[in-house]
Amino acid sequence: MKNFLTLIIVSMCFFACKSEKKEVDKTPEKENVEVILIPKLLHEVNGLTHCESVVYDKKRNVLYASLIGNREKGDGSIAKISLDGKIIDSIFISGLNDPKGIAITGDKLYVSDQLNLVEADLNTGKIIKTYTNDATLFLNDVEIGEHGAVYVSDTSKSSIFVLTPDGIFSEWLNSNDLEHPNGLLKVGNEMYVAAWGNVIGEGDDKKQSGNFLKVNMETKEIVKVSKDTLGNLDGVQIYDKDNFLISAWNTGKIMKINTNGDVENILTVGRSVGDILYIPEKKLLALPMNIQSQLLIYEFQEAGK
Numbered sequence: 001m002k003n004f005l006t007l008i009i010v011s012m013c014f015f016a017c018k019s020e021k022k023e024v025d026k027t028p029e030k031e032n033v034e035v036i037l038i039p040k041l042l043h044e045v046n047g048l049t050h051c052e053s054v055v056y057d058k059k060r061n062v063l064y065a066s067l068i069g070n071r072e073k074g075d076g077s078i079a080k081i082s083l084d085g086k087i088i089d090s091i092f093i094s095g096l097n098d099p100k101g102i103a104i105t106g107d108k109l110y111v112s113d114q115l116n117l118v119e120a121d122l123n124t125g126k127i128i129k130t131y132t133n134d135a136t137l138f139l140n141d142v143e144i145g146e147h148g149a150v151y152v153s154d155t156s157k158s159s160i161f162v163l164t165p166d167g168i169f170s171e172w173l174n175s176n177d178l179e180h181p182n183g184l185l186k187v188g189n190e191m192y193v194a195a196w197g198n199v200i201g202e203g204d205d206k207k208q209s210g211n212f213l214k215v216n217m218e219t220k221e222i223v224k225v226s227k228d229t230l231g232n233l234d235g236v237q238i239y240d241k242d243n244f245l246i247s248a249w250n251t252g253k254i255m256k257i258n259t260n261g262d263v264e265n266i267l268t269v270g271r272s273v274g275d276i277l278y279i280p281e282k283k284l285l286a287l288p289m290n291i292q293s294q295l296l297i298y299e300f301q302e303a304g305k
Helices: 002-026
Strands: 035-046 051-057 062-067 076-082 087-096 099-105 108-113 116-121 127-131 139-144 150-154 159-163 169-174 181-187 190-195 212-216 222-224 233-240 243-248 253-258 263-268 277-279 284-289 294-304
Touching (some): 051 277, 051 284, 062 087, 062 099, 062 284, 076 099, 076 108, 087 108, 099 150, 108 139, 139 181, 150 181, 190 233
Parallel strands (some): 051 099, 099 139, 181 233
Antiparallel strands (some): 035 294, 062 076, 076 087, 108 116, 116 127, 150 159, 159 169, 181 190, 190 212, 212 222, 233 243, 253 263, 277 284, 284 294
16 A cells, blocks of 8 residues: 555656746747837927037926027027927027036026026026136037036037036136047046147148047046047037947938947938937936927837848
8 A cells, every 4th residue: 555655756856847848948038139220300499599519307207408599698588498399498498609518416506608607596597696717718618527517518629617516616627638529428537528629730631530438537637438539529428337328420321339339320411510418217218409499309219120
């Protein structure tokens, strides 16, 4: 009887294990599918006179775009735009001359305006203060640094200026190796620079270098990230932990570039694409188009490759 019971138990275990194995064998192996992102145009916002730069206000869930205007005194402005492409207020901040790069910290918006850096209140749209420095030539992009410091590229002078938390506006770095900086993006202890480019060559062979650079914030060492010249770079944004998105003003290209300098073309729009914006959590890409007086809003959609 004991041997009979043992035989039954062994048989039950055998069939149970076989059944379990069969169930496991039914599970298909997972395939490694590469996901690519395809930009789809969602909104085309018109009537933004010479739109140059765009920034996202996460607290209020709106966009702000700098409008250069027709270069008449005081006709520049900052427009407020919804994420679905509706103009909320085309002159939310008024009285500017030639606004370009914009950045937000807290309830304050900073915008470069020709030779000056302007500070405005996001609650009221009123200008709080204007910062000046006799050494500025052509202020361009704006980026927020540690403890509320505000960095501004000076494309003509090949410099970067800084407004320190104590209100002093001075030149932080001047170097030909900055290649006439345009877009700025601070990541950790490095400032990434989308450079307009130095003039190289002569006659018909003359061109502008336009590299993607990074600057060590402590040592101020400048390193070239891009392997080849990319020409007249304007905006730079974080794409993911290993990649950036950069725009080229003259060619209208939006490119993805990694920390090793490898470049992939993502999208080509018209000439004069300016200081771009990418919102990773929403997969939204906003492109200010200067000549066209437009703001193009794209959504990255996933597809298997």
